[in-house]
Amino acid sequence: MKSENEYFMYLRKSRADREAELHGEGETLSRHKKILLAFAQKNNLHVTQIYKEVVSGETISERPEIQNMLAEIEKGYCTGVIVIEVERLARGDTKDQGIIAETFKYSNTKIITPTKTYDPNNEFDEEYFEFGLFMSRREYKTINRRIQNGRIASAKEGKFLGSVAPYGYRKVKIKNDKGYTLEPDPNTADVVRMIFQWSKNGVLQGNGTYRHSGSSSIARKLDSMHIAPPKGDYWSRETIADILRNPVYMGKIRWSNKKTVRVIKNGTIKKVEIKNDNPIYVDGLHEPLITEPLFEAVQKQRSKNRKTPLQINASLKNPLSGFVYCGKCGHLMTRLGSNSHTPYDALICPNKYCDNISSPLYLVEEKLILFLNEWIKAYTLNWDLCEQDIFPVDEEIQLKKKALTTASQKLKDLRDQKNNVYTLLEKGIYTIDVFNERSRVLKEQICLMEKDIQFLNDDYKSTQTAQESKEIFLPSVKNIVSTYWSVKDIKIKNDMLRSILIKVVYHKNTPNKKGQRNNPAFTLDIYPKIPKAESLMS
Known part of the structure; x- marks a missing residue:
């Protein structure tokens, strides 16, 4: 049951916070928690639960902590929610904003920030709160568009945008410029070259002949040589296949090969990945590990051995x-x-x-x-x-x-x-x-x-x-x-x-x-x- 002095605290990072952390401004959630706890103590607000959103999600469905908090609010378990600013609650679409607003309104739960307290049953506060969510959504779209445009520009310049370098490379900062590129890893670059050679020519046998090797055979060969895989204890067929079809090894940068779209299925909006017909495909700034003719020869060899894929609608x-x-x-x-x-x-x-x-x-x-x-x-x-x-x-x-x-x-x-x-x-x-x-x-x-x-x-x-x-x-x-x-x-x-x-x-x-x-x-x-x-x- 709701007590007159029991409050929740909600913490979530924004995109701007993540960028600031990269420039050494400290961990955002810890800083916000300290500020809000001091605010709560000063105003005699008894915090009974702290919800810390550690995942990045645009919608409520992608943020488990706010789902848990809204469920408790609906049960009437708190008087108000303390948050650094109302924009942290929702930056999703109007549907999500409506869910947030209605949950607080019909449970009579206040939203408390260090600068203002919003009473959901006060007409003026309600309008101010909804306007704040609307402006937050516009700001989110603007920031997201700017980030995507920056990534596209960097990709076209041949820079590496991934968070983790492909096996065989190391991710390095570009000197006197923004962004990153790749450099060969002396410990694993030769393994990549060997994988491509095995795929094209086969593995040398004891009698001097070469035996054709698929992804599974190459994985077993690497395990027998005690070569550590990128992750896990053993090489897998999928890992080998991913390496063999990645054009980064012939010096190319491929960006946005797939794109995420939203579809409605059974009344629920879901994100699905589909092939992008116009990906960015340019020469990279990094040194290739193999030649382009070798890469193309391997793709041709693999296409001959490829099994007919399972149809999307297969039962x-x-x-x-x-x-x-x-x-x-x-x-x-x-x-x-x-x-x-x-x-x-x-x-x-x-x-x-x-x-x-x-x-x-x-x-x-x-x-x-x-x-x-x-x-x-x-x-x-x-x-x-x-x-x-x-x-x-x-x-x-x-x-x-x-x-x-x-x-x-x-x-x-x-x-x-x-x-x-x-x-x-x-x-x-x-x-x-x-x-x-x-x-x-x-x-x-x-x-x-x-x-x-x-x-x-x-x-x-x-x-x-x-x-x-x-x-x-x-x-x-x-x-x-x-x-x-x-x-x-x-x-x-x-x-x-x-x-x-x-x-x-x-x-x-x-x-x-x-x-x-x-x-x-x-x-x-x-x-x-x-x-x-x-x-x-x-």
């Missing part, structure tokens, strides 16, 4: 996609389509160094549903026998909520009493001895009350969870298990399973003997989406 083939993990190396398990050797789809670990043994995909699917069904039966039986003891009624939840609210108010009263002790000491009503004794007693009482509130809060949340498990989770799992095999669409099956499962961990140490394909010689550790997810050992 999902794996109902277990995205949540089954290897129990040995932790990689997501993937589907291997049927072939002449295995006339069925298989579930495999993609890590070429992992010895977790594959199984028929249909067998893993069948066992997963079977164990979910058995688990639900066991839970249902347990709940039917002990329902009155396990599941709370609404009255119990309300009673625990009321107890938590009462305890929170008592804690506030104790803190107010502690503040009054200082006032009574300053006025001479309390002696030092009385002050020390009253402070000690109040400190002990506050400590005990905080522990009580923690216990009550945990108990209240646990009670809510138990009720939600009975009313929402159990029926959902029952419905999915009972209807699963009647569903033909693989994507729908996958969505059904992912709605009730956090993950499934797959283990298999021994291959099946001939003629025993349908023997499930593997184990599955199943983690359902319940608050304290237990593992179901199969």
Whole structure:
């Protein structure tokens, strides 16, 4: 419940702040936090929660901290939000600005800045606040346009704009000019040259012949030579492919090869990347590691071996996609389509160094549903026998909520009493001895009350969870298990399973003997989406 003196603090960087930090002006959020805490202390504003936005996002959907704060404001948990300036709250489109304004207005939550306090139910403050958001949006667009124009100009000059240098290069500041370029890294440049030579000519064998090598073969060769990859423990096919198709190695700068556009899907605006038909492609200021003819020869060689890509609208083939993990190396398990050797789809670990043994995909699917069904039966039986003891009624939840609210108010009263002790000491009503004794007693009482509130809060949340498990989770799992095999669409099956499962961990140490394909010689550790997810050992 809302108290008369409980405030949130919201911290977020602007683009100008990031630029200032690069020029040595210090960490912005720490500086703002110090200013706002001093302001709160001076004005007797009790800050109960600080929301620190560490990610850069234009919209509310891209900023998790403001989402959390708005959710708490809607519940009426604070009197106001302290922020360095109103523009920090929203610089998104008018929809986001409307959400911000309405949340503060209908929850009667004030916005406090060091220069002005905005009352959302004051007509003039409301107009002033909305105008501030509007001007903030215009300023954001202007700054963003200026930054993009600067990047385009730098790219056309052949400068390197990426935050991390490509493997084989080091990012260096251009002397007597703004921006960065690349210089060959003496430790890795020769590795890049070797990768291109292997891709074009093949790898030299012991008998003096060259064997054609694809990305996977080159990755294994580098691992065998104990050459460290750009990241991770092993080279991957994708890393090799990224190197082989990057024109930076022949001295080119390619910028804006892809562009981000917004699309509406199911009523929600989402960002998607699409190919840019007119990217910037110019000679770079940096030294090339390979010749242009070699680069073009490798592209021609790769195009001959390239498989037909999966169409964008191709249907999902794996109902277990995205949540089954290897129990040995932790990689997501993937589907291997049927072939002449295995006339069925298989579930495999993609890590070429992992010895977790594959199984028929249909067998893993069948066992997963079977164990979910058995688990639900066991839970249902347990709940039917002990329902009155396990599941709370609404009255119990309300009673625990009321107890938590009462305890929170008592804690506030104790803190107010502690503040009054200082006032009574300053006025001479309390002696030092009385002050020390009253402070000690109040400190002990506050400590005990905080522990009580923690216990009550945990108990209240646990009670809510138990009720939600009975009313929402159990029926959902029952419905999915009972209807699963009647569903033909693989994507729908996958969505059904992912709605009730956090993950499934797959283990298999021994291959099946001939003629025993349908023997499930593997184990599955199943983690359902319940608050304290237990593992179901199969």
